[in-house]
Amino acid sequence: MSLPAAPKSKRVLSGMRPTGTLHLGHYHGVLKNWLRLQQEYRCFFFVADWHALTTHYEDPRIIGENLWSMVIDWLAVGIDPALATLFVQSRVPEHAELHLLLSMVTPLSWLERVPSYKDQQERLKGLDLATYGFLGYPLLQSADILIYQANLVPVGEDQVAHIELTREVARRFNHLYTKQRGGFALPEPASLLTPASKMPGLDGQKMSKSYGNTIALREAPASIEKKLRTMPTDPARMRRKDPGTPEKCPVWQLHGIYSAEDTKAWVQQGCHSAEIGCLDCKKPVIDAILTETAVFRERAQEYLDDMGWVHNIIDEGCAKAQQVAQETLGEVRHAMGIRYTP
Numbered sequence: 001m002s003l004p005a006a007p008k009s010k011r012v013l014s015g016m017r018p019t020g021t022l023h024l025g026h027y028h029g030v031l032k033n034w035l036r037l038q039q040e041y042r043c044f045f046f047v048a049d050w051h052a053l054t055t056h057y058e059d060p061r062i063i064g065e066n067l068w069s070m071v072i073d074w075l076a077v078g079i080d081p082a083l084a085t086l087f088v089q090s091r092v093p094e095h096a097e098l099h100l101l102l103s104m105v106t107p108l109s110w111l112e113r114v115p116s117y118k119d120q121q122e123r124l125k126g127l128d129l130a131t132y133g134f135l136g137y138p139l140l141q142s143a144d145i146l147i148y149q150a151n152l153v154p155v156g157e158d159q160v161a162h163i164e165l166t167r168e169v170a171r172r173f174n175h176l177y178t179k180q181r182g183g184f185a186l187p188e189p190a191s192l193l194t195p196a197s198k199m200p201g202l203d204g205q206k207m208s209k210s211y212g213n214t215i216a217l218r219e220a221p222a223s224i225e226k227k228l229r230t231m232p233t234d235p236a237r238m239r240r241k242d243p244g245t246p247e248k249c250p251v252w253q254l255h256g257i258y259s260a261e262d263t264k265a266w267v268q269q270g271c272h273s274a275e276i277g278c279l280d281c282k283k284p285v286i287d288a289i290l291t292e293t294a295v296f297r298e299r300a301q302e303y304l305d306d307m308g309w310v311h312n313i314i315d316e317g318c319a320k321a322q323q324v325a326q327e328t329l330g331e332v333r334h335a336m337g338i339r340y341t342p
């Protein structure tokens, strides 16, 4: 007799900004992790449209253009609305109220010293990020986390400082208000450190929209095949008979993601001895990526054919998320003495 599944007592929160088409880097770096988390925890996955505005306020159309496509990508890879709550941040305005209330107690210096504040301004030089919204976005993230009283937040190394900020803000809130009124305290979330995505792009650098080296999750097979057939290899293999070194070749990195040990041994032997050509070598990777993405395309089509279904999933997710958010906000207002109701 099988035992009943343990209740999912711990809450996990994670969001994605809808600023572009999702690619295989997102799948291997984030979404595969979500697939695992949704089995183990009570997950809240959200479209971070307000966060997208912090950098794309001059052209917000991009957010609307990518929002539904991103939700379909999530569903297509297997994120399951029966297991996880899927919602859109701006459809749960309680995030904004908690952000405002927390902004009252957060010292400016805490935000100014978040490493990504300066780094991102440097990196995104073309955008004017000297805005109040951009400075405050780590605090908006804190509100996103604390409004669901999330216990765990999956983050990469570069986001750990944001979780630390959230913990500090929760501690300050609790110090200021919980003692007077007793009872409710904002729980401090922990980082669930996820290794940086190992998914290489077509040029061997990390797969990223800004490097122009991506394969979209639902890219057409002919386009995927063309990109892979023409991607660079070890420059030492000028001619078919020239031996090469897989470690100097971006295709080898893709074998690291997609190929079994026997295939990798075949590549090593065949490349060093020039017994195989680069197109032979690419074939198993092309096949693996086409097989992987065929599933995504097929599932996505079912949703694209019935957008009402997708809208319902998000409507229901927003309602569920809002219920939790309202409960927290009620406690927060009470702790601060600003509920004004008997």
Ligand code: SF4
Pocket (backbone or CB within 6 Å): 233, 234, 237, 244, 245, 246, 249, 250, 251, 252, 267, 270, 271, 276, 277, 278, 279, 281, 282
């Ligand atoms: S044989 Fe494979 S690993 Fe070697 S250079 Fe060509 S594509 Fe790269």
